[in-house]
Amino acid sequence: AHLENLGIPVSIIPGITSASAMAAQLGVSLTHRDHAQSVRFVTGHSKQGTLPTDVDWRAIADPKTTTIFYMGGRTASQISKRLIDFGMSEMTPIAVCSSVSRANQVKRGGTLLELPNIISELGFDEPVLIGVGSVFVDAKTEILAPLSQSRSLA
Helix, strand or coil: CCHHCCCCCCCCCCEEEEEHHHHHHCCCCCCCCCCCCCCEEEECCCCCCCCCCCCCCCHHHHEEEEEEECCCCCCCHHHHHHHHHHCCCCCEEEEEECCCCCCCCEEEEEEEEHHHHHHHHCCCCEEEEECCCHHHCCCCCCCCCCCHHHHHHH
16 A cells, blocks of 8 residues: 555565465364364554454454464463463464474474463564464474473474
8 A cells, every 4th residue: 555655556466374384384274174163363463562452352262263373472471361361271282383484484382371481482583473273283293393392302
């Protein structure tokens, strides 16, 4: 919109969302019939850099929904707490991917309760995707090592 307002012609070339790239690399279907009937893409922070205040957390905490939080590294602790407060199990599987589909990508798995520790380990200087939902229980374990295993291998 900004470029068009300046009179600069724009052509949009569709690509794939990084959530799809993450799912493909982890070998999971975001709407696997045994786990989820829907998928949501949610911003992990507001314009102010804080957790959005206008998100329907009750709906996102639905165990039959896969949720991907974009750019949620800095608010991961709050995301975890909010989902648990709205009834999501602390043991809900998660996947965290930093710099997905780039040469420096890093992937970790765990539970919703472990999310703050995983982000603490990975940091949030690179773009971070947080996947929440039971679809991640079957993620390729050789790629998605739980936090405890990644530390013991170091």
